[in-house]
Amino acid sequence: MTTNVQLSRKQKVRNLYNEKGPEYAWVLSRKLGIKDNSTRSWLSQWRRADGTPKGTVARVVAKAKPAPKVKAKAAKKANGKSEKVAAVSA
Numbered sequence: 001m002t003t004n005v006q007l008s009r010k011q012k013v014r015n016l017y018n019e020k021g022p023e024y025a026w027v028l029s030r031k032l033g034i035k036d037n038s039t040r041s042w043l044s045q046w047r048r049a050d051g052t053p054k055g056t057v058a059r060v061v062a063k064a065k066p067a068p069k070v071k072a073k074a075a076k077k078a079n080g081k082s083e084k085v086a087a088v089s090a
Contacts, residue, residue, distance in 0.1 A: 003073055009034055010042065 007015070009032045017025035022043050031038040 011088070013039070013042065014046065022047070 009029075012032065013025045013029045013034070016028050025043065028040060029042075030036075
């Protein structure tokens, strides 16, 4: 029998943590508008409660995709002088 129970945001994150792991729980908490420090605290509490050693679970860090590296190359102008031109490496 299923009931239509409204879960708290923390319960939703905890359920996903149990099902898929800390990475998915972190993403859901960001979508639900939970602050990073709260999520970090919950994940560490749940990890300790599970008895998982600290080094076995990768730390979840919310980082944006890193910007591509920019290398400066010297390019010759038409008059012979050089200027720095930014080239994006993939």
